[in-house]
Each structure stands twice: as structure tokens, then as C-alpha cells.
Amino acid sequence: MTKEQEFLAYLKEISLINEAVGLAEWDSQTGMPEEAAGYRAEVSSYLAGMAFEKGTNEKMKAFLDYFEENPAELSEFGQEVYKKVKEEYDLNNNIPVDRFQAYSRLTSEAHSIWVDARQQKDYGVFKKTLEEIIAFNKEFIPLWRKDEKTPYDVLLNLYEPGMTTEILDEVFGQVKDGIMEIRAELAEKGTEPDTSFLHRHVSQAQQEEFVRRVVTDLGYDFKRGRLDETVHPFMLDLNRNDARITTNWIEDDFIVATLGTIHEAGHGMYEQNIDAKYDYTPLSGGVSMGIHESQSLFNEIIVGSSRSFWKKQYPVLQEITGDIFADVNFETFYNGLKKTQSSLIRIQADTLTYPLHIIIRYEIEKMIFNEGVALDNLAEIWNDKYEEYLGIRPENDLVGILQDVHWSGGSFGYFPSYALGYMYAAQLHHVMNQEFDVEAVLASDDYSPILHWLTKHIHQYGSSRKPSQLIMDATGENLNPSYLIDYMRELYFNVYDVK
Amino acid sequence: MTKEQEFLAYLKEISLINEAVGLAEWDSQTGMPEEAAGYRAEVSSYLAGMAFEKGTNEKMKAFLDYFEENPAELSEFGQEVYKKVKEEYDLNNNIPVDRFQAYSRLTSEAHSIWVDARQQKDYGVFKKTLEEIIAFNKEFIPLWRKDEKTPYDVLLNLYEPGMTTEILDEVFGQVKDGIMEIRAELAEKGTEPDTSFLHRHVSQAQQEEFVRRVVTDLGYDFKRGRLDETVHPFMLDLNRNDARITTNWIEDDFIVATLGTIHEAGHGMYEQNIDAKYDYTPLSGGVSMGIHESQSLFNEIIVGSSRSFWKKQYPVLQEITGDIFADVNFETFYNGLKKTQSSLIRIQADTLTYPLHIIIRYEIEKMIFNEGVALDNLAEIWNDKYEEYLGIRPENDLVGILQDVHWSGGSFGYFPSYALGYMYAAQLHHVMNQEFDVEAVLASDDYSPILHWLTKHIHQYGSSRKPSQLIMDATGENLNPSYLIDYMRELYFNVYDVK
Numbered sequence: 002m003t004k005e006q007e008f009l010a011y012l013k014e015i016s017l018i019n020e021a022v023g024l025a026e027w028d029s030q031t032g033m034p035e036e037a038a039g040y041r042a043e044v045s046s047y048l049a050g051m052a053f054e055k056g057t058n059e060k061m062k063a064f065l066d067y068f069e070e071n072p073a074e075l076s077e078f079g080q081e082v083y084k085k086v087k088e089e090y091d092l093n094n095n096i097p098v099d100r101f102q103a104y105s106r107l108t109s110e111a112h113s114i115w116v117d118a119r120q121q122k123d124y125g126v127f128k129k130t131l132e133e134i135i136a137f138n139k140e141f142i143p144l145w146r147k148d149e150k151t152p153y154d155v156l157l158n159l160y161e162p163g164m165t166t167e168i169l170d171e172v173f174g175q176v177k178d179g180i181m182e183i184r185a186e187l188a189e190k191g192t193e194p195d196t197s198f199l200h201r202h203v204s205q206a207q208q209e210e211f212v213r214r215v216v217t218d219l220g221y222d223f224k225r226g227r228l229d230e231t232v233h234p235f236m237l238d239l240n241r242n243d244a245r246i247t248t249n250w251i252e253d254d255f256i257v258a259t260l261g262t263i264h265e266a267g268h269g270m271y272e273q274n275i276d277a278k279y280d281y282t283p284l285s286g287g288v289s290m291g292i293h294e295s296q297s298l299f300n301e302i303i304v305g306s307s308r309s310f311w312k313k314q315y316p317v318l319q320e321i322t323g324d325i326f327a328d329v330n331f332e333t334f335y336n337g338l339k340k341t342q343s344s345l346i347r348i349q350a351d352t353l354t355y356p357l358h359i360i361i362r363y364e365i366e367k368m369i370f371n372e373g374v375a376l377d378n379l380a381e382i383w384n385d386k387y388e389e390y391l392g393i394r395p396e397n398d399l400v401g402i403l404q405d406v407h408w409s410g411g412s413f414g415y416f417p418s419y420a421l422g423y424m425y426a427a428q429l430h431h432v433m434n435q436e437f438d439v440e441a442v443l444a445s446d447d448y449s450p451i452l453h454w455l456t457k458h459i460h461q462y463g464s465s466r467k468p469s470q471l472i473m474d475a476t477g478e479n480l481n482p483s484y485l486i487d488y489m490r491e492l493y494f495n496v497y498d499v500k
Numbered sequence: 501m502t503k504e505q506e507f508l509a510y511l512k513e514i515s516l517i518n519e520a521v522g523l524a525e526w527d528s529q530t531g532m533p534e535e536a537a538g539y540r541a542e543v544s545s546y547l548a549g550m551a552f553e554k555g556t557n558e559k560m561k562a563f564l565d566y567f568e569e570n571p572a573e574l575s576e577f578g579q580e581v582y583k584k585v586k587e588e589y590d591l592n593n594n595i596p597v598d599r600f601q602a603y604s605r606l607t608s609e610a611h612s613i614w615v616d617a618r619q620q621k622d623y624g625v626f627k628k629t630l631e632e633i634i635a636f637n638k639e640f641i642p643l644w645r646k647d648e649k650t651p652y653d654v655l656l657n658l659y660e661p662g663m664t665t666e667i668l669d670e671v672f673g674q675v676k677d678g679i680m681e682i683r684a685e686l687a688e689k690g691t692e693p694d695t696s697f698l699h700r701h702v703s704q705a706q707q708e709e710f711v712r713r714v715v716t717d718l719g720y721d722f723k724r725g726r727l728d729e730t731v732h733p734f735m736l737d738l739n740r741n742d743a744r745i746t747t748n749w750i751e752d753d754f755i756v757a758t759l760g761t762i763h764e765a766g767h768g769m770y771e772q773n774i775d776a777k778y779d780y781t782p783l784s785g786g787v788s789m790g791i792h793e794s795q796s797l798f799n800e801i802i803v804g805s806s807r808s809f810w811k812k813q814y815p816v817l818q819e820i821t822g823d824i825f826a827d828v829n830f831e832t833f834y835n836g837l838k839k840t841q842s843s844l845i846r847i848q849a850d851t852l853t854y855p856l857h858i859i860i861r862y863e864i865e866k867m868i869f870n871e872g873v874a875l876d877n878l879a880e881i882w883n884d885k886y887e888e889y890l891g892i893r894p895e896n897d898l899v900g901i902l903q904d905v906h907w908s909g910g911s912f913g914y915f916p917s918y919a920l921g922y923m924y925a926a927q928l929h930h931v932m933n934q935e936f937d938v939e940a941v942l943a944s945d946d947y948s949p950i951l952h953w954l955t956k957h958i959h960q961y962g963s964s965r966k967p968s969q970l971i972m973d974a975t976g977e978n979l980n981p982s983y984l985i986d987y988m989r990e991l992y993f994n995v996y997d998v999k
Contacts, residue, residue, distance in 0.1 A: 013542075014546065017542060017543045017546045017547070018546075018547075020539070020543050021520045021523075021524060021543055021547060024520075024523060024524060024527060024543075025520065025523060028523060028527065032726055033726075033742065034722070034723055034724050034725055034726055034741060034742050034744075035723050036721075036723045036724045036741045037724065037738070037739065037741045037742035039741075040519070040738070040739040040741055040742060040779075041742075043512075043516060043780075044516045044519050044520055044523075047513065047516045047517075048516070048517075048520060222535075223533070224533055224534050224535045225533050225535045225536065226533055227531055227532075227533055239536065239539070240536065240539040242533060242535045242536045242538075242539055243532065243533050243536035243539060243540075245533075280539075281542075
């Protein structure tokens, strides 16, 4: 065995342990017996701790030191892998194993506390746990990285390498202005679509039949994935042949699960199409949360807002749902889907207002980590911002600060990824559309050119290229929010019949 | 930390790894994407190998050596745990880790090959894999134990400590004679019940509603378990608060899933009621397969054959199924349930003929390990024995030698446990019935005295007492097959109206 082979075999061990941790997590959210939570937390924290220990121990250090001194012993592939491992090592090197295990146990238990707080609609039930999770993050931030400008920049970088509050303040400013401008024009000159039909009762079975067909058409492979139900939908990849998605069926609001599943399928398709050569290495997953969201949002926003796509799929929905939508013609249906309206729940927000939900969370997270805001006030701050940005105020914490799972899992700095995903998706769509007519493909029986384009430019690389490099290589320029604003203006002016 | 605490902490690590292996196994049978099998085999074999290594390595040896020399440092509880660990250590001590890992990988992959062979109804597809599994067992037998009379005795002891071919030849002889005698009398003097109604279509949803209520009534706790669908039903305990069961819904034969689920719930109730003090030790599971089967079969056979039980539950079934059974009176229903008839499929066999299915498997396994039978002939031998013992011959391997999952997992020596379970269950019922009127309890709204009795005499002890000791303590005598034969004679003479 060469030293590189030894190194790869060692990485495979870590990857196998992580896969078991992933399965334990998936199971705990999809149907683990409720009284098993305490036992499960023990398993998850033990195994996560073991993977963490192997990733930071003397043996790993010896490999990294060896290849630093003997880079010529690495193949080109080995070099790629080494670089990524070294980055992760440098990131986690200073976190003590026992602190990481304690944190892992806490976030595992926090999920049920969050669920409990939601049942009671009371942020107060979750606050102490949130405080503990934040304290761990504040403890870890200076251990993770010392060279970022602000503590929150460190967190942003965990999910989107190279991202800063400086860039986001600028880009989010443009997006916010653009959205505000569009909303003002729609309010002044637009015709609001009818959406009453959206709340007709569609059974879970009917929704499921429809959406399974749609995501299969789009290229999500059920032989290498599965669909389950959870409160908060997610995609979890155990490996490229096991990229699982979940959704939340709401029988009086079928579009939630429909677009939600299309969204998660986009995440799954990314994982399913990463080059198999990266198996069992840290390059085997999507490169960043922002790029990941660009793939899910390409599905949800670009495909899910396409007139041609719905022209083809609406008859399928009608066939599956019997006479539920018999009296709703295509124009009414399509325009209804794209109504924009302030809402309290992020995952139910329309395409246009969604980025505002993200900007609220971004600002609150900055306050927590850069400004030391008092947690007692957080639910109020949340509610105030919704009133200010969207003109509506949550009546309780379930539809306010308790709506998202992210903080219970310690994922601070993650939310901005969603808005980055919007911008990346619009930018990728712009270029794709120069190569072939995307609407024409979505009008056809074969959507595969889209998946092939995304696989060629994004999916196949796994984590071997940085987000900024992927975007530059695929589109010929850096992140540019104007494509998103242009896309939204055209879409909504069309639906609202603004001349 | 005392040495005993260190020892227990080490055992907990092994237990946590095994729990992850258990979850991976459960998932691979209940809905893992089909193309993920190869990746899953890697995870399972790596983690199982790790647990195995920890159970047999120098660190474990050092603990065992230490306590052998310093037994006074163990509490009474520590002593119990030590004894069990030492036994397992001595068993596995001589198996090389890499051979164990290879075996583990093989049995993980064998499952899908078995499924494939079933689809093709062709034993030939599975034969090579079976041969490899058997070869591993033949390699391991002399490493496991040297002091048994025959190779197959070693395998029997893996599942039922203290059991021998000598005892089984004797006991199975009595059971076989008893059953033959009863069958002869039924054929000569009995009135065969009508069973045509058993094949009326009952939807999965109706079956599921009924059987979930029944097993909840019996004491299976869904907050500490769950019910899924698999080809071959099983119970898998991750821990006492997560004892999962599966069943196989057949809409034109509702009684299969009904009794099957009641059976698996018996296994689950055993695990759910083991004393929590044994958590994370090798004493935390049921003691032997025979005792485990005694609990599932107590549910399936004793409860499931009880006139009082069905008198109460049949109206519930009727209510759930609408008018499906409106024209079937109770006597017809109950007698129909207990019809005895030769069948090809073990898990669909009736109470009376079931032990014959076991005796066939017992004889074939003895031939494989003690007589070196040629595997090419195995499907023929299987079919010949069915013709000889039950008077019917399988038309293909799916309803013949490919019907059971056990061999694909390497579980040789396991089958006799089912028949031991029959005998133990009847013996326990005999004594329980001297303490309180079991039929009266099953006629009431509260079945809990039965669960309490079984928990008191069996469940709570986990693996801390040997099967023979449990039976002796609970019933005042050794295994005695006459209770089973008496029970069956009474049951079937009643149903068949034999004076």
C-alpha cells in the first residue's frame, strides 16, 4: 500500500462512520420512537465524536505532515483530496474532542426540545437550549478561525467559503432594493391573481402521486433515494446512491409539498450526480450550502415558475386529482401559483418575498454574534422585523421565531445560503438559456438537457472546486445579483400583467 | 473511576456501535434505496468489525484478566456482566477480525442475492452465496467451541445455550409423534372448519388499524417501537425504548399479518420490559432465541388461539372492516382460524403443523454441518422432506428452500428455537394458569396481568439468567414437551369437535 492509499483508506473509515451518523439523524427525524431520543443521542454523539477524533488526531496529523513534506507522493486526485482534508483539519484542529461531543449531544437533544416548544408555541421553552447552543458556537468561533473580520464571518464561512458580511451587506442591499421596487410596481399597476383554488383539498396520496412523477421527470432517481414525511423538509445524503428527501404534506395547501419536494429533489439530484471517484472522501458531497441551494432553487424557482413546465404538468395534476381543478383553466392556475404576498412562514413564502425572510434571519444572526443582543428579546426582535419588512406580525412563536429547525441544530450562518442559492440559480439559468432554449426543453417530454448541463458544470465536481470558481467557470463572471432581480421583474410583471 | 466503571464505559462503547449496526440493518430491510446496498455493506461491515474488534482486543483481554484476578473489585451487578462478557469473549476470541469482517460483508450482500433468487424462484441463483456462508461457518465452528459433541451442536449453542442434538433428537421425536397422533385423530373423527371467509379482501389500512389496536392492548408500546413492512417479518431492538417490528401485509389473507404482527410484538414486549439497569451491557437483550420465541409464540399461539380473546376482538375486527364479515358468526370465525392443514410456507403454517416445518429445517441443517450433504441436492432434499412429513411438494424454490431469510444471514442453528419457543410457551402458560385464570383475563378489558407475569418471570432478567434457569425458576421443572402436546390436543379436539 502506498502512503496515499493508506491515507484514502483512513478517510474511508471516517466517511463510513459519518454515514452511520447520517442514518441515525435521518431516522431520528423520520420515525424513530419518541421515547428513544435519549438513547439515540448517546449513539449519535459517540459516533460523531469518533469521526471528529479521527479527523483531528495524531494519525491524521502525521498524514498531513507527511504529505506537506512529500507532495510528490500524491497523485493529482490525492492532491485534491489532501487540500480539502487539510482545510477541514485546520478548521477543527483546536476544538477539544470532549467539547465537540458535548455539543453534538446538545444539538441532538435540542431537536425534541424545539419540537416541544413549537407544540407550546413558546420561544421561552426553547430559549435556554438556544442559549447553550449559541454559547458553544461563541466558544468555537475563535478556535475555528482567527483571520476573519467578525465572529459571524467565521460562521458564514462554514457554509460558504469566501463569503463575508461585507459582501452580503452589499449584495443583500441590492436584492432588497430590487424586490422593494418590484413590489411597489406590482402594487401600483399589477392585477393580483386569483388563488382561492390553491386551498382545495388534495389528499396526501394524490399529492404524492403527482410529485413523485414530477421529480422523477426532473431526474431525481428513486432507486438511489426515498421520500418521507417530516415537519421540516430536508435532503440527507448518506452516499451518492442514497440521497433521501422529505416533505411536509398539507392537504389544504398542496403547493407546499409540491414545490417543497421539487426543491429537496434538487438537492438530491446534486448528490446523486457527483462523480463516483470522490466516494468515501470529503469531496463526495456538495461544495457549499449556497451552491446546494442553487440546485434546489433551480428546481423550485426556475423550473417551478416556468409557464411551459406547468403547461405540461397541470394536465397531469388534473388527471390525478379527478375533478378538483376541472373549473380552473391553465392561466388561472399558473398565475395563482405565482401570486406574491407577505407571509409569516419562510418555507411557504413566494419567490419574490422569500429573500426578505432570509435578510431578517441574516440580520438577527449578525446581532447575536457580532452585537451580543440579549436572547430574552429575540422573539420580539423577530416579530418587529417581520412587521417592518413584510408588514405583518407573527401572532405566536410557532409562526415566528420557532418556525425553522436550523438553530436547534446549531446551524448559524446557514440561512444566507438560501439567498445565495437564488442568485446563483438565476445566474446559471441565464447562461444555460444562451446554450439552449430552457423553456422549449420544459415544454418537451425530456428534461434531461437541464440535468446534464447542471451535472456538467456543477454536480460532477462535488467539493473539488470552490463556489466562486464553479460560478466563474460556468458563467464567466462572479456572483451577480442583477440576474435574479431581472428574472423576478420579468416573471412577476408577466403574471401581474404590468406593461 | 473504578475499574468496574471503566469496564462498563468500555462495554457501552461496544453497545453504541452495535446499535448503529442494528439501525443500518433495519433500514436496509425497510426501505433503503435499492442501489445503496453496496455502500451500506461497507458501513455495516466496518462498524460490525469495529465492535467485534473491541470485544476481542487486548484492552478487553486486560479487563477480563484483571477481574479474573481481582473478582472482589466487582459489584454483584458487575459480576453478572463480567460473566456474560467473558463467555462471549471466549466464544469469539479465536476468530480473526478480517475473517469476521469478510463474513459480515458477505451476509450483508447475501440478502439482496436471496431477494433476487426469490424473484427468479431459483435456488441456483442463491446456491453459490449459501455455499460461501456455510464455508465461513464451518471455518468458525472449531474456533468458537471445541467441547461440543458435533459441529452442529456448536451452532445450536449460539442461539440456545446448553442445547444439544441429543436433547433435540429426543424432544423433537416426542413432539413429532404427538402431532402425528393428533393429526390422525382429527382426520379420522374431526369436523373440518370452514375457512373460505379468511380470504376475503381486507385492505392493508383496515388490517393495520385492527392489529395496531390489538398489539397495543397486549402491551406493545408504540412510543418505544414502530411497525413497518418487510418481506420477512422481524423484530429488531436497538435498545429497550426502540424495539421495532415489521410485518407483511397480504390483502387476501389478513390473518397472516394479524398473527404475524402479534408474534413480533411478543418479541418487542420482551425487549421493552428488560430492566433498564442492564442498558449498554450485553445483558440488555433477550437471553436466547428459544426464550425469545417463547414470548412471541405466547402471543401468537396462546393468546392468538384463545376463544375468549377472539370473542372480544372479533367484534372490533368486524367494526373496522365494515360488512366484510357480517355473515360470519363467531363460532365459524374462531374455528376457521384454527383449521390445520399442510402448507408449504413456514410462516403461514398453522399452530399444529408448524413444528414439523422446524423439524425439517433442523434435519437439513444437521445434514449440512454433521453429514456434509452436497448443496446441489438441497432443494430436492427440502422438497422430498415436505412430501414425506406434510404430504405436499413445493412447485418451485420460492415456496420451498428460498422462503426463509435466516440462511442468507448465516443463522444456522436458529430454527430449532421456534419449536423450543412453542414448548416453553405452553409450559409457561400451564403455570400461569395455575396462578390466575388466563382465559378470564383474555375475556376482560385488561390484559396486563399476563404481561406483568411474563415480565416478572422472564422479561426483566434480560440475559442475566440462562434459559434453563428461567424455565426452572418460573415453572419448577425442566423443559417438558408434554405441555405443548396436551395443549394442542385440547385446542384442536375442541375446534374439530372430537369427542
